[in-house]
Amino acid sequence: MPTTATPTTDTATAAACRITVVGIGAMGGGMARALLDSPVTATVTGYDHSVALQDAFHDDAAAVHKAPSAKPTSLANAVKGCDFCLLALVNELQCQEVCFGGGDGENLVSLLAKGSCVILSSTVTAVWAKAASAKFEKAGILFCDSPVSGGPARARQGDLTLMAAGSNESLQTAEPVLAAMAREVHVIPGGAGMGSTVKMVHQLLAGVHTVVAAEALALAAKAGLDVDQMYKIVNGAAGASWMFQDRGQRMIKSEEAEVKSALQIFVKDLDIVYAEAKRLQAPIPVASAALQQFITGQSLGLSRKDDSQVVKVYENVTGVPVGKNSLENKKEGINVGDLWELQDGIVEEILEVGSEPRHKTILSNEYVRALRVSFPPNDTTLAHRHAEDSLYFFLVQGGLEVLNHVQGNAPACDCMDFGEVRYGTHKSDKPLVHKITNTTDKLMLCIDAEVLKQPPVTAAIPLVADKHELIKTRDKCRVYKLTLEPGESVTVAYPFFHFTVVLQPSTIDKTLGTNPNVIRWTETSVLGDVAWKEPVTAITKTNVGTVSFVEYIAEWR
Numbered sequence: 001m002p003t004t005a006t007p008t009t010d011t012a013t014a015a016a017c018r019i020t021v022v023g024i025g026a027m028g029g030g031m032a033r034a035l036l037d038s039p040v041t042a043t044v045t046g047y048d049h050s051v052a053l054q055d056a057f058h059d060d061a062a063a064v065h066k067a068p069s070a071k072p073t074s075l076a077n078a079v080k081g082c083d084f085c086l087l088a089l090v091n092e093l094q095c096q097e098v099c100f101g102g103g104d105g106e107n108l109v110s111l112l113a114k115g116s117c118v119i120l121s122s123t124v125t126a127v128w129a130k131a132a133s134a135k136f137e138k139a140g141i142l143f144c145d146s147p148v149s150g151g152p153a154r155a156r157q158g159d160l161t162l163m164a165a166g167s168n169e170s171l172q173t174a175e176p177v178l179a180a181m182a183r184e185v186h187v188i189p190g191g192a193g194m195g196s197t198v199k200m201v202h203q204l205l206a207g208v209h210t211v212v213a214a215e216a217l218a219l220a221a222k223a224g225l226d227v228d229q230m231y232k233i234v235n236g237a238a239g240a241s242w243m244f245q246d247r248g249q250r251m252i253k254s255e256e257a258e259v260k261s262a263l264q265i266f267v268k269d270l271d272i273v274y275a276e277a278k279r280l281q282a283p284i285p286v287a288s289a290a291l292q293q294f295i296t297g298q299s300l301g302l303s304r305k306d307d308s309q310v311v312k313v314y315e316n317v318t319g320v321p322v323g324k325n326s327l328e329n330k331k332e333g334i335n336v337g338d339l340w341e342l343q344d345g346i347v348e349e350i351l352e353v354g355s356e357p358r359h360k361t362i363l364s365n366e367y368v369r370a371l372r373v374s375f376p377p378n379d380t381t382l383a384h385r386h387a388e389d390s391l392y393f394f395l396v397q398g399g400l401e402v403l404n405h406v407q408g409n410a411p412a413c414d415c416m417d418f419g420e421v422r423y424g425t426h427k428s429d430k431p432l433v434h435k436i437t438n439t440t441d442k443l444m445l446c447i448d449a450e451v452l453k454q455p456p457v458t459a460a461i462p463l464v465a466d467k468h469e470l471i472k473t474r475d476k477c478r479v480y481k482l483t484l485e486p487g488e489s490v491t492v493a494y495p496f497f498h499f500t501v502v503l504q505p506s507t508i509d510k511t512l513g514t515n516p517n518v519i520r521w522t523e524t525s526v527l528g529d530v531a532w533k534e535p536v537t538a539i540t541k542t543n544v545g546t547v548s549f550v551e552y553i554a555e556w557r
Helices: 026-037 051-063 075-079 092-100 126-138 151-157 168-181 194-222 227-235 242-251 263-280 285-299 307-318 324-328
Strands: 017-022 041-047 084-087 117-120 142-145 160-166 182-187 339-341 347-349 359-364 368-375 384-386 390-394 400-406 412-416 421-424 432-438 444-451 468-473 477-484 489-494 498-504 507-512 519-524 530-533 536-543 549-556
Touching: 017 026, 017 075, 017 168, 026 041, 026 051, 026 084, 026 151, 026 168, 041 051, 041 075, 084 092, 084 168, 092 126, 117 126, 117 168, 126 142, 126 194, 126 263, 142 168, 142 194, 160 168, 160 194, 168 182, 194 227, 194 242, 194 263, 194 285, 194 307, 227 242, 242 307, 263 285, 263 307, 285 307, 359 530, 390 498, 400 444, 421 468, 444 498, 477 489, 477 536
Parallel strands: 017 041, 017 084, 084 117, 117 142, 160 182
Antiparallel strands: 142 160, 339 347, 359 368, 368 444, 384 432, 390 421, 390 444, 400 412, 400 432, 468 477, 477 549, 489 536, 498 530, 498 549, 507 519, 507 536
C-alpha cells in the first residue's frame, strides 16, 4: 500500500472473506455494518458481552445473508473459521484479555488459525501494540495496528480515517478490509505500534481542542457575551478547529447532548498520551492540563456523558451555563435552577448544595446526608441552596473567617472557632441560598450534616455518661462531646441512632458486648472522620493513643 491512500481497491474482485468483529458498540457496530455493505465480506460475525447488541447485529447480518449459521455463544464460536478478526474494544485492558487472557485458551492467540489476520482498531499504547504483534507473529497470525478516527456516524458509512502499520504481508492482506471501512488509509512506516503512535499524537490535539473549546465558550458566557454568536464568529475566523465546530455546537445546546463519544474515552486516551510522552521524555504541559479537566469531569459524574460535557467543569466553577437558552428559560428566584443576580451584575444559577463542587457527599442514608466542605484560601463557592435542617461542625485549627453572601443581603464577615457547632433551620424556617469566600490563609474544612428523618429509635431524655458533655440541644438533635485522654476508658450505652465527627483523632480500642460474646477492635481516625451508628449497649472505648481523643456524638431525636 502507498504511504497515504484513498481506497481504490476493486472489492468486487477481491475474494470474499469471513470476518469477526469483537466489540460492536458505537464504533465497532458501525464498522461491522459497513463491512456488511461491502462485497469483500462473505460473513460478518459480531461478538460482544452485550447480548442485546450481539443479537441486533446478527439480525442485521442475516437480513443481507451474511450472518453465521448460529449466533456465537463464546469467543471460540465467534472466531471459528474466520479470516480476519477486527478488534473494536474500549481499552488496552480489554484487548489484552481478548487477545492473550481468558481461561482454557479462550483467547485469540490460541483460537485463530495460522495465516489469519488480527486488525486492531482500538486506541492502545504503542508498546502494547508492538508486543501484541510479536506474540501473534510467533503464533503464525498476522497483525495490523490500525487505529481509527471519525466517530460512529462515519464508521457506519465506511468513511473513517485509518492509520495502519504492520509488516508488509499483514498490510497487503488487510488492505481490502481496511478499504471497506475507510475514506483514507494512511500507511505508517516502522511496523506495528507506529499506527498507535500516530493515533496518540492525534488524540493529544483532539482532547486539547475539546477542552479549549469548552474554556473559550465558558469564558464568553461568564463575560456576558451571546455564546451562540461567539460560536459562529469563531467558526468563520482563524480560531476555529474541527473539534470546536463539532463539540462546541453540542456545548451550546440547552438540552443534554446525545452521547456520541463518552467523556471517559478522553481520560483513557490522554492518559496514553501522558504515559508515552513520559516514556519519551517529551513535555506535554497543555495536554496534561486537558487530561486533568476530563478527570475533573469524571469526578462530577460525567464519565458516560458526551465528551463535549467537559464544559460543565467550567460551568461548575463560573456558575454560568454556556447554553444560551439555558439562561433565557430561567427566572430569578430562591429555588434550585433559579437565577441569582449578584451585586456586580454577574448572574449565577442556584445549585443544590450537593451539586456545588466544593461540597462532597461522604455519607448518605435516609436519616442523614453528610457533606465535607473544603476549599482553599480566597476561593469562593458557587451559589447554592440548603433546604434541610443541618448541623455544621467547623474543623479549621485556629479558627475560620469567611465572607458570607446570603441572597437578599449584603456580603458579611463571619468567624467560626475550631470545633464550633452550629445548627441551621433551613427546612423548619426557610432555605439558605448563599455563597462563601474563604478569607483565611488556611484550607476551609467543615462537615455539613443534614438531619433528614427521625429514626425508629430515639431517647426521651438526654444522655448522662462519664466523659460526655452535652453541648447543643435542638428539636431534632442533641450534640455531645466525648473526650478521652491517653489511657482513659469509658463504658457507655447509646440508646439512640447517632452521627459522629472526629475533632481530635487518636487510636481507640473498642469492646462491644459481655463475656463470652465479646467483640474487640481498634480504630485509628483522622480529623473530620464521620460515621452513622445504630443504638448500642455496653460499648467500652479506650484511648490507646498518645494524644487526647475528642469526638462529637450527634443524637437524632
